Amino acid sequence: xxxxxxxxxxxxxxxxxxxxxxxxxxxxxxxxxxxxxxxxxxxxxxxxxxxxxxxxxxxxxxxxxxxxxxxxxxxxxxxxxxxxxxxxxxxxxxxxxxxxxxxxxxxxxxxxxxxxxxxx
Numbered sequence: 001x002x003x004x005x006x007x008x009x010x011x012x013x014x015x016x017x018x019x020x021x022x023x024x025x026x027x028x029x030x031x032x033x034x035x036x037x038x039x040x041x042x043x044x045x046x047x048x049x050x051x052x053x054x055x056x057x058x059x060x061x062x063x064x065x066x067x068x069x070x071x072x073x074x075x076x077x078x079x080x081x082x083x084x085x086x087x088x089x090x091x092x093x094x095x096x097x098x099x100x101x102x103x104x105x106x107x108x109x110x111x112x113x114x115x116x117x118x119x120x
Contacts, residue, residue: 025118025119026116026117026118027060027092027116027117027118028093029091029092029093029094029095029114029115030091030094030095030112030115031071031096031097031102031106031113031114031115032087032090032095032096032097032102032112033097033098033099033101033102033103033108033111034055034096034097034098034099035049035099036048036049036053036098041055041085042055042065042084042086043065043066043083043085044065045084047084048100049099049100050098050099050100051082051098051100052079052080052081052082052100053082053083053084053085053097053098053100053101054071054081054082054083054084054085054096054097054098055083055084055085055087055090055095055096055097056085056086056087056090057086057090057092057093057094057095058086058087058088058090059092060092061083064083065083065084066082067082067083067119068080068082068120069083069095069117069119069120070117070118070120071095071097071101071105071115071116072116072117073106073113073114073115076105076106077104079101079104079105080120081101095115095117
């Protein structure tokens with residue numbers, strides 16, 4: 001009986017560990033937009049303004065080139081963008097979006113909007 005109990009507890013603990021998901025991390029800040037001007041971003045790729053591209057703050061860009069982020073704004077559908085550049089003037093949590101991404105969640109006339117985003 002003791003062996004059965006130990007085995008059952010071990011299996012239960014292994015199942016709990018295997019099903020644990022890493023904590024999801026949301027970031028909050030301002031989103032602005034920028035133009036590509038035919039220049040490669042800091043990640044080395046060229047993109048059109050119509051592409052869905054994001055630039056992260058200097059404190060967040062490291063190792064994140066090519067990753068996809070989901071950008072959310074209340075009352076608007078989520079936008080997915082590829083990290084392709086650095087936004088030198090962005091605070092941690094704030095992002096710069098290509099016009100192709102920004103126009104899906106805001107009007108360029110707004111200039112700066114509040115968003116939250118995460119890596120997907």
